[in-house]
Amino acid sequence: MKTTKNTSTSDTKTKSTRTQSKPRGSVKAKSSAAEGLRELFVESLKDIYWAEKALTKALPKMAENATSEDLINTINDHLKVTEEQVSRLEQVFELIEEKATAKKCEAMEGLIKEGESIMEETQQGPVRDAGIIGASQKIEHYEIATYGTLAAFAETLGENEALQLLQQTLNEEKEADSLLTEVAYNNINFEASEEEEDEE
Numbered sequence: 001m002k003t004t005k006n007t008s009t010s011d012t013k014t015k016s017t018r019t020q021s022k023p024r025g026s027v028k029a030k031s032s033a034a035e036g037l038r039e040l041f042v043e044s045l046k047d048i049y050w051a052e053k054a055l056t057k058a059l060p061k062m063a064e065n066a067t068s069e070d071l072i073n074t075i076n077d078h079l080k081v082t083e084e085q086v087s088r089l090e091q092v093f094e095l096i097e098e099k100a101t102a103k104k105c106e107a108m109e110g111l112i113k114e115g116e117s118i119m120e121e122t123q124q125g126p127v128r129d130a131g132i133i134g135a136s137q138k139i140e141h142y143e144i145a146t147y148g149t150l151a152a153f154a155e156t157l158g159e160n161e162a163l164q165l166l167q168q169t170l171n172e173e174k175e176a177d178s179l180l181t182e183v184a185y186n187n188i189n190f191e192a193s194e195e196e197e198d199e200e
């Protein structure tokens with residue numbers, strides 16, 4: 001007699017759980033624009049996932065080529081941060097229930113290549129250091145633009161936990177950029193211009 005109630009209870013429960021798991025943002029409605037934005041969000045995540053992984057290999061090469069202690073430390077510190085960012089992206093994929101997949105990021109590949117040619121074309125010392133700083137800052141600015149966009153997408157899609165993680169990485173990229181500026185203005189650029197004068 002009392003058992004008949006159970007069926008309807010579990011039915012209601014399933015429905016409410018489903019609505020609770022997608023509670024946020026107005027865009028989450030089944031519009032094709034929202035679906036399109038979500039696809040773009042996932043594709044961009046795959047892109048930056050590839051980029052961050054590529055950077056874990058590129059940054060050690062930059063540190064090896066650098067002379068200034070400050071610069072070497074800044075790069076090595078950011079390498080550790082970058083490794084954490086890779087795992088943070090894996091968390092984001094998990095949160096939005098997508099498989100963590102890397103998709104080749106042509107832009108980052110180009111920026112890394114540019115850094116490599118600067119290192120080949122310069123002699124080890126302050127000029128190469130200045131080149132490494134320039135190349136690194138282009139990389140950081142690309143990351144800042146990317147994470148800014150990803151954070152905006154996450155916010156629009158109502159993915160609030162993902163948003164927080166992406167914002168954390170965005171702040172780290174901004175910090176890396178200003179640390180590189182500090183290194184550059186503290187000595188490297190100045191020394192580099194002095195060396196050029198000496199060569200003339």
Ligand SMILES: [Fe+2]
Nearest residue numbers: 052082085143
């Ligand atoms: Fe990064």
Ligand SMILES: [Fe+2]
Nearest residue numbers: 140143173176
């Ligand atoms: Fe970075």
